[in-house]
Amino acid sequence: MLDGERSALARLLTLVEERSSEAGQVMRLIQAHAGRAYTIGVTGPPGSGKSTLVDKLTLLIRGQGLTVGIVALDPSSPFSGGAILGDRIRMQSHTLDPGVFIRSLATRGSSGGLARATRDTVRLLDASGRDFCIVETVGVGQVELDIVDIADTVLVVSMPETGDSIQAMKAGILEIADILVVNKADLSGAKRLAACLEEMARENQRDPWWQVPVLMSRASMNVGIDALFGKIADHRRALEASGEFLARRRRRRAKELLEIIETKLKDRLRERATQNGRLSSVFRKVMDAEIDPHSAAVEILNDGSLLRQWLLDANGNT
């Protein structure tokens, strides 16, 4: 993969997505090669034209001779709309370009699982030598909030004529946006939406070193993409100059360590719950409603030797 072999990258990505037993080792081995790629997150409501925007940004970056990895997230909601599949098919226009690598991630699992798979996928693309990684999320639920843990610059894309959504967006959008994009700017109400977002951004400045800008675009006509890429470069410079770029990476590494350990311990709990005689009997009592789950949990958590048998082996080893 480090030699740029696409099929090797694809195989490693699959290992990691499937959480194969070798995944941890893969992530350890590639770690030293990661950290160069700049990661752009793109989120927003369905229909706002995120995929088209990602498409055009990719063409622009490729035009500068730089390489791109794209991770398209699909939280697989039964209600997330039929457009997703179409987007993926359209994005295949890049598949003949060896400088673009696209990976779709769909999971029915927890948002935590999706966040982990996304982070590892981005890191693999990064280690494979991509200059930019773009993570596109369907803007529903928790997933789009996790993007701040992965992306260096987060674009939040909206469009006019979704009046209702502006109010709702207020709630969380400024917590995650580094750049606000009003796409489909030819539709009526675009200027009003942009003015409204600008006021929100001015009133809720998050970082002292960055004022979130509002840009207009018509991605389908390739309008506004140059200016957007310029702003991304501005944000990158401001992020690095403020020291926040390094600070974020430090925090993310600590968080990642905690999450890996949590996941591993959770797996251990589940695997061993039925293997231990004393534990099985507690579980049976809970299932038979002889004891309620909260009382049983207190009993187990206060029983050091039982917990040790569960998480460590009898000698206190793992």
Next chain:
Amino acid sequence: MLDGERSALARLLTLVEERSSEAGQVMRLIQAHAGRAYTIGVTGPPGSGKSTLVDKLTLLIRGQGLTVGIVALDPSSPFSGGAILGDRIRMQSHTLDPGVFIRSLATRGSSGGLARATRDTVRLLDASGRDFCIVETVGVGQVELDIVDIADTVLVVSMPETGDSIQAMKAGILEIADILVVNKADLSGAKRLAACLEEMARENQRDPWWQVPVLMSRASMNVGIDALFGKIADHRRALEASGEFLARRRRRRAKELLEIIETKLKDRLRERATQNGRLSSVFRKVMDAEIDPHSAAVEILNDGSLLRQWLLDANGNT
């Protein structure tokens, strides 16, 4: 609360939502009083009329002299639309009725946290003597899939003229639906949608003892609500007769025990990560990128004494 005092119920619900230290004890104490209420889950895409349907179902149940607790989930997506607040306000038509208790749950946290809060809220409403609990979820992301872990009967509400969504719905909808409802049945395309859903349901029968029916309704006109409530009663009888009602409750209790322990251990990990000297030094190395998170995790997980210090105290106690 057991005496039917509303303000006591409200206070206990708040304790549990805020995950106060007394929450576990509250859940233990009320456990013996819970298990009577029948829980109906209602999910579907935004705009399908879920809240109106819940409203009318509630009126019907109240008309039979039975009491209702409603839990309205709001996953707080920045993009989930502005209609939610309006729904909540409309539902306040019930607030003068002491036989109806409505609770909105909004959380920016993980879907796991929301699922836990929902389960505990339902259990409190149950213990307070409600005959029915209705859990309404905005149909986006992971949350609506968790509803099968809480509800006895799951209604999936859709509406015509969202052609795109049918395809997408195929993916997950039949895994969770016990009854499919085509609401806004006066809109064109309602019969076509119902026929399509019926075919899907026939081809993908999940439970040998239950064929998922498709019902038409116009909740805003109170049309189809009687038939719907009749089908809910049919499903309840089939569920109980098949033995699956008890089997599900058994599985849920075991799952709940695992989740309580996982959460508690996770809290312990986070609290103590900075308190232990050896651990702090591992975290510092990870933040300084002297060691990658995956390697550090392996190191910690293979070090029984370090893990014991983290999760248990030095003597192996908790």
